Amino acid sequence: CTTVFCGVLDDETGNLTYSSAGHPPGVLAHPDGTTVLLEGGRSVPLAVAPGKDRPTGTCTVPARATLLLYTDGLVERRRVPLGHGIAEAGRALRDGRDTALDVLAGDLMARLAPADGYDDDVALLLYRLPAPLDVTFPAESGQLATVRRALRSWLGRCDLPPRTVQNALVAAGEACANAIEHGHRDSPGGAVRLRAEALGGELRLSVRDTGRWKLPDPVSHPHRGRGVTLMRALMQQVTLTPGPAGTTVDMRTRIAP
Structure with a gap:
């Protein structure tokens, strides 16, 4: 029995x-x-x-x-x-x-x-539903379009407001581009990991690289270096955690009913 x-x-x-x-x-x-x-x-x-x-x-x-x-x-x-x-x-x-x-x-x-x-x-x-998205890709700019498509497809299964989807795509894109350009400037092709998780009322994104973060040079690139500012404008909470093994960018935003 x-x-x-x-x-x-x-x-x-x-x-x-x-x-x-x-x-x-x-x-x-x-x-x-x-x-x-x-x-x-x-x-x-x-x-x-x-x-x-x-x-x-x-x-x-x-x-x-x-x-x-x-x-x-x-x-x-x-x-x-x-x-x-x-x-x-x-x-x-x-x-x-x-x-x-x-x-x-x-x-x-x-x-x-x-x-x-x-x-x-x-x-x-x-x-x-859906299970978290977890993508690891080489730090190459040619990978960004593929990663964006994967994230867009996953976000489409989360029943999110269109503005939340667009903000997440842009913020994640900036974080991934920064990981490639700054984190892996001296070690192209290293691993970058994007993880996304949709909870009941909150969307969480994280981008982790395995390189060494370098600040952009405002003299030689006066129109660059606004990625983090853009992320903070689009997501409600952004935390950068640099370290000897890489940098992690954690982003969170509430999901409107």
């Missing part, structure tokens, strides 16, 4: 088809903070009624929503209705919709832990 939740997710459309054999319902937190329980496709645990057809449920996981699947050890407590634990899991998921998934997993475990610790095994799965 075993409980199980089985789902098939199309990561292009967000369509999820699932069936639950005695398992607690999955929780879906939308970017606006509303939560939905996946209560369709429910039936008895495996081996209780062998050979019986299993019902299925369907739903759509929208862009930037967070899906939580879990075992009952996460939410079940002695002398406490099961619905109370499921509701608390939904609130924790809603509150963490702007948290990276690896951090959110730990936050959920800590927030839902009983005072005397878990007395049952706990497994959970978190998913957010």
Whole structure:
């Protein structure tokens, strides 16, 4: 006798088809903070009624929503209705919709832990659509168009306002160009990494090079050196972290409803 939740997710459309054999319902937190329980496709645990057809449920996981699947050890407590634990899991998921998934997993475990610790095994799965974009490319100016296309395509899956998309493209383009021109001026072809992540209400971009940053020369290039200023104008938070192993530019902006 075993409980199980089985789902098939199309990561292009967000369509999820699932069936639950005695398992607690999955929780879906939308970017606006509303939560939905996946209560369709429910039936008895495996081996209780062998050979019986299993019902299925369907739903759509929208862009930037967070899906939580879990075992009952996460939410079940002695002398406490099961619905109370499921509701608390939904609130924790809603509150963490702007948290990276690896951090959110730990936050959920800590927030839902009983005072005397878990007395049952706990497994959970978190998913957010689309998955973060992670591109590594050689520090060559000819790569910028390819990287821009990849970022534009990914941003198109995030359900963002057009202005946010355009600002992100320009800011990331400036950061990548700076990494090539300044970070790898003396070591062309070195690795540059672009990472983008869309959370419930925030877009995060980072560009990391492996070279040594050099400030532009205002005398020989009087019309250059405005990239960082442009990034700060387009994104709400920009942090530059130089170091002996390279420079990282982190950029963040809120996503308007």
